[in-house]
Amino acid sequence: MSAVPQPLTTREDRARARRARNLRHLVISAASTVVVLGGLATWIFTSSGWPNVRRDFFSSHWFTQSFGSVLSGFWLDVRLFLIVEVAVLALGLLIALIRTFDVAALFPVKLVCIVFVDVMRGIPTILLVYIIGFAVPALYLSGVPTSPVVLGGIALAMNYSAYVSEVFRAGLESIHPSQGGAALALGLTPTQALRHVIVPQAVRRVIPPLLNDFIALQKDVALISILGPQEAFRVAQIFADQYFNYTPLLSAAALYLCVTIPLTRVVDRMQARTRRERGGAMALGPR
Amino acid sequence: MSAHQAPPGANAPVLELRGVTKSYEGQQVLKGIDLMVSEHQAVALIGASGSGKSTLLRCIDLLEEIDDGDILLDGQPMTVPGINPVPFRRRLGLVFQSFNLFPHMRVIENVTLGAVRGQRMPAAQAREGAQALLERFGLGDRAREYPDRLSGGQQQRVAIARALLTKPRALLLDEVTSALDPELVGEVLGVIRELKEEGMTMVIATHEMSFARDVADQVCFLEGGCIVEQGTPEQIFTAPSQPQTQRFLARVLAGATI
């Protein structure tokens, strides 16, 4: 046998090449960022309309004047969002369970669920908020709430639970029937099999799409403003109409971003983790 | 046929099947199965793919509703229309070819779930019993892991432990080694052999002829949903009387099954 062949490249060679490549990447991305953002800023700030826009949308005076009320309006949005979300999760799961599993006694309920989901998914959210918010109080039904916040919340909950029930249903159907069989073989009742084996796995699988619906709902809460409650958008709008300055609308938008951007990042992370767990999707990059 | 004759010196029947039929979508999969499994006995079900072995085991565990016939557990009919199957399932253990462990639960939780939820065994007692079973099967240090971190052979041993914790009257094993790499088959068969020595009553669907020969007291050859021939391993493997059995064995043994 001949002597051990000399390696053509050494570990040091590779490490040096990798460092050089990383540095090149960093320099190029930094430079392009500066050029693009700088160009955009120059373009906007030198435009003839900028002084007016700055006065009407970025006024520090109106920001300090309005921020307190916009923030308290936003607090109403957040509370409503949390309550509606809990209702949506519960109702969505219930509808999904009724639709996925055949229980003879629940057949009429199942029909109602199918119609409910079809109708709710087919109507624009804003129309539903309008209809529930204005038509229900007009009926003068005793015992039915007339508060616009409550009615708006109900409209949102109905609309979103239809979407969320479809997400849950997909999750439930993705669990292989052999899991239920194994649970029954262990002596669990069908209800216990659902509760301990099927639902926990289904829920785990649909967390990322559920969070996407969370974010959408968090934004759509602003739709109840059409019914009159003083939530962030409404408060900002009143200011804007009164003083012809739109800064409060931008502060409301900024508040929304403070919630939705972190939520989005969380979803991205979870989706990446699910992909990793399923063993797919390697990051693409220079080889 | 002599299906109703208990073998000499056998104990009380644990399982008894009389004329069991089952069809899927009009296709008859079981065509009148008579079978008797006595206490401490191991009955092996052999037969080609699609002959109805899995279906038979699922019917015994009441996971499938039979069309006709009776299945009795300790003399009690389990297949009376409208009867609650859950208490009977609790007295039987079933292990699947594909393990079917619960991926969202740790090994120890997989093993205790049936005992704690089904039988209302106190959690501490269930954990203790589960840990003892896992130790016994050489898995004592894997109790806190999730099933996907285990090899196929280890997963199948967990599945057997899971079926055993509630001390079933009979254990039903459905081709428990056919999803395993050849080098992992031995460890699972070893566990079953041990259970047999302790007197566990078992019905074993298997493709491992040498194992069936070694561990079973009775061997049933199924074809097209019928028990074509039943007898001791000696009879079936050395002097099968039916031509179908002879053909099946010739084919399988020529295929050099381990």
Ligand SMILES: Nc1ncnc2c1ncn2[C@@H]1O[C@H](COP(=O)(O)OP(=O)(O)OP(=O)(O)O)[C@@H](O)[C@H]1O
């Ligand atoms: N859920 C089902 N729906 C329809 N047909 C089924 C179902 N389960 C089994 N069958 C049919 O019943 C017959 C017997 O199947 P079974 O799984 O019991 O055979 P087996 O002897 O266990 O085969 P294998 O050795 O491949 O496991 C097959 O023809 C199969 O196609």
Ligand SMILES: [Mg+2]
């Ligand atoms: Mg089978």
